[in-house]
Amino acid sequence: MMKIYSNAVFLIILLAGCQSPKKKYDFTFFKWNIRESYYLKFNSSDTLYHINTYRLEEQTSFTILDDDERERIQxxxxxxxxxxxxxxxxxxxEDGETNAFYxxxxxxxxQLKIHGHQGPDQFWLFGKTLTNIKNQHNFMKINKKFDLSGIEKMVAPPILFIQK
Known part of the structure; x- marks a missing residue:
């Protein structure tokens, strides 16, 4: 009996060690339309960050994803x-919805930027999934800044000032 138990434990440890490690991602999603503008930041953990940029008032908040949500995103x-x-x-x-993925x-x-119902369907569906996950959560404000320079180059064209 003890031998069967030790063999079973060994087999479980062996199988657990054989699972391929999950990729670690640094993922940023951006959504803009006439009613909202925000980034969602996901880094393969259970935390989802929301950076609200609507009306140029940047506010960062976070929520904890459940295992199913985290796994769906992963x-x-x-x-x-x-x-x-x-x-x-x-x-x-000119005023449709823009989604960007980094x-x-x-x-x-x-990276990819899609606007006005153009672009691959799988990205429109993924954007909708991320929006639905966001809408199911209450986010808590935090004082944290993220480097969004990679995705901001896609979504915010540089402002050129013309000298008089």
Whole structure:
């Protein structure tokens, strides 16, 4: 009996050690439309950060994801296939919705900006999923700043001042 127990424990430890490690991501999502403007920051932990930039009033807050939500985001990031084009937009629509995705892992970064119902459907669906997760949570304000320079280059064109 003791031998069966020790073999079972050994097998469990062996199988647990054979699981491939999950990728660690630094992921930022940006959403803008006439009613809201915000970033969501996810780094493969159970914390989701919300940086509200609506009306140029930047406020950072956070929430704790449950295991299912964290796993859904992780699986989606594992399976996202970024296209070669970095931007899809409809020039006839100036006030639609813009979503931007910035994904950085150990080796590289990938980015995509979609606007006006243009771009890959899987990114529109992922953006909707992230919005739904955000809307199901109450966020707590914190005093924390993030480096958003990678994604801000995509979503905020530089402001040029013309000298008189």
């Amino acid at each position: 699986i989606a990031l594992d399976n996202l296939s970024f296209p070669k084009e970095k931007e899809f937009s409809n020039s006839l629509i 994904l950085k892992d150990d080796k590289q970064y990938q």
